[in-house]
Amino acid sequence: xxxxxxxxxxxxxxxxxxxxxxxxxxxxxxxxxxxxxxxxxxxxxxxxxxxxxxxxxxxxxxxxxxxxxxxxxxxxxxxxxxxxxxxxxxxxxxxxxxxxxxxxxxxxxxxxxxxxxxxxxxxxxxxxxxxxxxxxxxxxxxxxxxxxxxxxxxxxxxxxxxxxxxxxxxxxxxxxxxxxxxxxxxxxxxxxxxxxxxxxxxxxxxxxxxxxxxxxxxxxxxxxxxxxxxxxxxxxxxxxxxxxxxxxxxxxxxxxx
Ligand code: IPE
Ligand code: IPE
Ligand code: MG
Numbered sequence: 001x002x003x004x005x006x007x008x009x010x011x012x013x014x015x016x017x018x019x020x021x022x023x024x025x026x027x028x029x030x031x032x033x034x035x036x037x038x039x040x041x042x043x044x045x046x047x048x049x050x051x052x053x054x055x056x057x058x059x060x061x062x063x064x065x066x067x068x069x070x071x072x073x074x075x076x077x078x079x080x081x082x083x084x085x086x087x088x089x090x091x092x093x094x095x096x097x098x099x100x101x102x103x104x105x106x107x108x109x110x111x112x113x114x115x116x117x118x119x120x121x122x123x124x125x126x127x128x129x130x131x132x133x134x135x136x137x138x139x140x141x142x143x144x145x146x147x148x149x150x151x152x153x154x155x156x157x158x159x160x161x162x163x164x165x166x167x168x169x170x171x172x173x174x175x176x177x178x179x180x181x182x183x184x185x186x187x188x189x190x191x192x193x194x195x196x197x198x199x200x201x202x203x204x205x206x207x208x209x210x211x212x213x214x215x216x217x218x219x220x221x222x223x224x225x226x227x228x229x230x231x232x233x234x235x236x237x238x239x240x241x242x243x244x245x246x247x248x249x250x251x252x253x254x255x256x257x
Contacts, residue, residue, distance in 0.1 A: 001054050004225050011232055013185035015059035016052065016224075017207070019199055020044070022191025022215030029215075035079040040217035042087050051221040053098055053132040055228075059181050060134055063199050067107065067141030081112050084138070088118045092125055099131030105177035106140030135181065142201040149175035178203055186231045188224075190216045208234055 020041060027037030045062065052060045065080060095102060102122050109116070115138075152175045156162035162171075173179060184200060184207045192213040196204065210227045212219075237245055 001051065001221065003055055004229065007055070007225060007228055008232055009056060012055065012057055012228065013208075013231055014057075014182045015061065015184040015186075016057055016228075017061040017063070017184035017187045017200055017204070018048070019063045019187070019189040019197060020216040020219075021189055021193055021197075023217055025191060026215035026217045034076060035083075037215075037217055038080055038083055042083065044216055044219045045087075046091070047220050048224055049095075049100060049132065049134055050098070051224050053100060055225075058133060059184075060132060061105070061137055061178075061181075061184065061200070062135070063137045063140065063197075065106075065138045065140070066198060067139055067144055068198065070110075070139070081115055084115055085118050088122050092122045095122070095126050095134070096129065099129045100126060100134050101129040101131070102126045103133060103135040103181075104138055105135055105145075106138045107144065108139070110139045133181065135178075137199070140177075140199070142196075142198045145177055146202055173202070176202060183207065186210060186227065188212070188227050190214055190219050206236070206238060208236065 023037030023041045024034035025037070026040065027034050030036070048062075049060065064084070069080070070077060092102075102119075104119050104123065108119075111119070119136075119138075149172060153162065153167055153172070157164055157167075178200070183203045183205070187200070187204055187207040188210045189195075190212055192211070194211055200207075208231050210230055212223060212227070214223055235242060235245060
């Protein structure tokens with residue numbers, strides 16, 4: 001694997017989230033059915049998972065199927081669910097071998113039973129892995145996730161097991177699907193659309209956003225590395241001024257002058 005020297009391995013985004021978009025357009029451009037684009041998209045998934053594992057990224061979330069995607073033609077939904085089952089089945093040994101741990105976020109129980117079964121098995125088989133955390137967003141919708149968290153908290157307050165003053169950014173985050181993961185620091189969307197499409201609305205508050213025209217089935221390691229390099233050139237200010245950020249650079253913080 002050709003990891004560019006210019007990438008600073010000490011400043012990798014702790015969590016990369018990707019909206020894998022453009023499978024349908026990629027297929028149409030080739031005169032093929034949309035589903036062909038989804039099949040080819042799996043090749044990109046493999047490549048990007050390998051790259052993240054090799055470079056040392058801790059968390060990778062892939063938006064694979066949104067809550068809204070249920071509204072697509074039934075034949076496409078069925079093909080996607082079948083592809084999911086077959087891919088998990090085929091790849092789980094490789095994930096295990098590569099020390100990748102699989103997680104799923106989203107409305108898990110709305111997935112077909114066979115998908116749930118394959119995913120549960122794959123999660124179990126990789127549960128002891130300590131390398132890359134691969135998080136699949138499936139039947140995922142962020143508004144629903146936030147409403148769900150609000151309801152869980154309201155129930156606890158009503159039952160007297162949580163005090164209203166204990167509702168903070170942190171405790172709220174603990175009721176989201178992503179409670180065990182750091183917030184994404186880099187969010188990539190392929191295929192030239194500039195929107196979030198109900199993805200990690202709460203968690204992306206301070207993520208750096210990166211958009212590329214490359215369709216997902218063409219997206220490869222070199223494109224990921226370009227996105228990481230671009231991320232590393234940005235100044236993340238979190239509301240502060242540029243001057244404040246400059247003065248807390250590590251060499252100053254350590255007082256070494
Ligand atoms: C992304 O590609 C994959 C899923 C949403 C499942 P699309 O299927 O959205 O492809 P386009 O955007 O129609 O080209
Ligand atoms: C977002 O892509 C969902 C996934 C990539 C899984 P869509 O193609 O469904 O998003 P919209 O409809 O163009 O916003
Ligand atoms: Mg799309």
